Amino acid sequence: MTKLLLTIVLCILPCVTFAEDYSSDRMADTVNEAVRQKCQWDWPDDFKMQAYCVKQQLIAVLVLLAGKPQDIKQEQFLVIRKKCAVEWLDDFQMRAYCERMQFDGVRELDAGR
Secondary structure: OHHHHHHHHHHHHHHOOOOOOOOHHHHHHHHHHHHHHHHHHHOOOOHHHHHHHHHHHHHHHHHHHOOOOOOOOHHHHHHHHHHHHHHOOOOHHHHHHHHHHHHHHHHHHHHOO
């Protein structure tokens, strides 16, 4: 399952520009290495949890690659993306959760208008 998720991420990453100076292959390698290091750090003696962690992190990468929800303004999205990336530098799952909670907050504020 992890190989399938990594394959999906590797197929999607070329379509998304993270930074101009990174090739898509290099970015995929960077993401993969960051995920593996985080999971090894979090679960140094539990290989089953490392595998689960990698899978969950790669799923979160896919969520983040989906980009801006249609109902969120670009300016709001950029503020949220930056806030969550700073707060959760090496944890894509928490970064995706952070963004989802912030999007919900924007929607609640918009509903109260």
